[in-house]
Amino acid sequence: MMLEVTDLNVYYGNIHALKDVSFSVEEGEIMTLIGANGAGKSTTLLTLSGLKKPQSGTIRFLGKDITKTTPQSRVAMGISQSPEGRRVFPGLTVLENLEMGAYLRRDDFSADMEKVFAYFPRLKERKKQTAGTLSGGEQQMLAMGRALMSRPKLMLLDEPSMGLSPLLVSEIFEIIRRLNENGTTILLVEQNAALALKLAHRAAVMETGRIVLAGTGEELSRSPEVQKAYLGG
Ligand SMILES: Nc1ncnc2c1ncn2[C@@H]1O[C@H](COP(=O)(O)OP(=O)(O)O)[C@@H](O)[C@H]1O
């Protein structure tokens, strides 16, 4: 297993946001967490990237217990997050935003920059433009491109489809598929269950801080509970 999460409990004050959350991600796969707004999906990713501390539970990555490590050391180990709401630095250019993604690296990252531009040609055309002036879809691409700059083994993607047109959503999902084919393991969080289940090898459903169902993407697509609650019938 690349990532093993065991019995995570996470609180915001007295809100119990994650309740005994356990799941794993295998090397080479796309795993998706689906669930309604407020289910705890973003909290799960924030806890994995080290920005939120769990009250209890463990996170193991590539065989090491990383539960108490800093966010920076997790990036250095190969975990990289593309946050919800395309949080780019609006006053910085596309190029500067991508450089921020490589901030832990001392080596030459120009080859990685070219790789990002190969996935996202639109970013190359706009590399001198400030990020705040990009469209929503372009900002999403930039957030993903920035996450790629640290050469992640595991990418955490928080709702990459949010607020995008159907055409852009399929473009972004196609890029996620290619990233995975080229060797990046992906943990994808989505409210768009139909698309996420189609793309993912395995999936889990979160409801009010708990994982309530898990299986292959195909199994969950066929599950009557999932169809009723997340696939519109
Ligand atoms: N910064 C915060 N302060 C207090 N409560 C929060 C905060 N962020 C999230 N929560 C609460 O934690 C729960 C899970 O939220 P979240 O992980 O954002 O869900 P999702 O990403 O699935 O929509 C919700 O009840 C939400 O209101």
Ligand SMILES: [Mg+2]
């Ligand atoms: Mg969220």
